[in-house]
Amino acid sequence: MMSLRWTMPLLIMAVLMSCFAIIHSTHASRAYYADLQRLEGTHWYLQEDYSRLMLERSTLASPHRIAKMAQEDLIMRAPDLAAYRTIVEGAY
């Protein structure tokens, strides 16, 4: 008889607690979802930046541009055979 008297409030407590737990976890799930959305957005922007920068870099580093700059701005040229030196790995 004693146990029955205590069981009821205990169960009610448990139900209440699980109610709050549900509220909490629903809220957490919303928050996480918002985070996910934001991160997906960031991911997209970063990828956009990354591929744009890759393109920019390959434009700046294009062999055509480098050859032009080397020859015209820096007045560079391929060395004559007489000026060639080969440094062999492990020779020194």
Added chain:
Amino acid sequence: MARNRVVPVPGMPWRLVIVIGLLMVLAALVVGRLVLIQVVDQERGAAFLREQGAMRAVRSAEIPAYRGMVTDRRGEPLAISTPVITLWADPQILRDSNRLGVLADALSQSEEQLQQRLDLYSDKRFMYLARHQTPDLARRVLGLKISGVGGKREYRRFYPAGEVASQIIGLTNVDGKGIAGLEKAYEEVLHGRVGQKRYIKDLHGDAIRDVGVVREARPGQAVELAIDLRLQYLQHRELQRAMVETGAEAGAAVTVDAWTGEILAMTNHPVFNPNSRSAFDYAATRNRVVTDAFEPGSTMKPLTLVAALETGAFTLDSIIDTSPGRIRVGRKVLPDPLNYGAITVSRVIEKSSQVGVTKMAQAIGHEPVLSVYRRFGLGEPSSIGFPGERSGSLPNRERWSEIEKVTLAFGYGLTTTPLQLAQAYAIFANEGRRVPLTLLKRADGEQPPVERVISEEVAQQVLTVLHRVTGSEGTAKKARVPGFSVGGKTGTVHKVGPSGYLPDQYLALFVGVAPIDNPRYVTAVVIDRPQGDSYGGGAAAAPVYARITDGVLRLRNQRPEIEAETPAQLASFGGGQ
């Protein structure tokens, strides 16, 4: 009250009784259905309710997948996808908007144009406003918050190397599917798998929240090519220069690493810009290195030499009398430019003497020559799996006339692609072993499968002769590379027209191996219809070979044979202690 009258009392009109009865039956049906769904068969009932709810609120959307990058062997991007936004509209909502002018301005379209398109699609729920817009512009348009206008994330393909590698890389269509070149060949690897997610929408169709990912989007994988962009650029530059100098219409060049079978560079003329779709010529998208087969002419003579050496009937020093500088075969007379007299087999190849090769061919017959051609991979597609690749052809006859046997030995009656020429000469450079060609970079230390095709001795003898071709007595003095010894063979072939060989249209060919004392790099050059007097392989194609090979050897860190001073004097230069 009215309710009291519902109670059936004697004297109530019978029609009212029927109506009340029917209404009660309907009510009972509804209640019964509710009980059935919610109490009796809970499982099915719940599923039913959920499905009905989902039908009204849950929609699915695509998650775009990134298409894999194509890079050269050093990681330089050759094809790369960047995010873009495609703007679309729901015409049934947009047509009532009073802000069409603002929208048209933002899209840089005229309002009338937009109105016309809206009218055209007035009975549809979807139309494109502008595809593949930069995210900046698209955000500005979407920021106007005009109802009925939406944005969809997509990817657009860019080709940083532009025309330099355009035919190899190929193209994707507007939906991001490979339609030419490697984009097509490696579609399975490159294309990502589009994902799918489900979200809950509100009354207006706007997403409120995602309910889950049905299928994860999987980005495509990157493809790393054997191509070296620096060599590719260099080859492209030299080929374009040759087009200007010779006045030729088209050309192709390919450089192969004979030890690994990797294709280091492959270029064509004419070219197209893959980044600008508005105006291009589909003919220019052809990768001639693999799609154009032609008669290889004199470039086959080293292979005939292999056949002659293998039979044992000839050595490099056997003497062949080529006087009087012409020979009659059947009804045809084959001339040499001048009477070379009695010369060695080696000199026959150096001078590319028709008479000499004819005598060799008559002595050994056509079978050994055909056998060498087959072993060298002619008449069969290479292993690179390029879309539209031609396999060329070898003659397959029941009966061989005398002239057919002879012309086979100097490269007529069969067709090859430039790539097959490079592949064949790579066998000489690889001590007689054949390595399958590849456009993909081999992993460090990967041992490609090799197949012995000819003996090391024969390969070495042919290399000796190829080197002499670039010597003072040979036909390809212009193929010489300063600081290195190279070898190769010229070819000058009549082009074929609708009614036989064209008298004044030629293909100038050169295939070379470098450096000759440690052969590794094979380059084939084809110049289609050079104009003027310098139309021959030695005059039109050999200089191109020399300039390409000069760059190849430098960029691949080959040590020149000739150096002014001993390296020891440089000890201090390297920061030695």
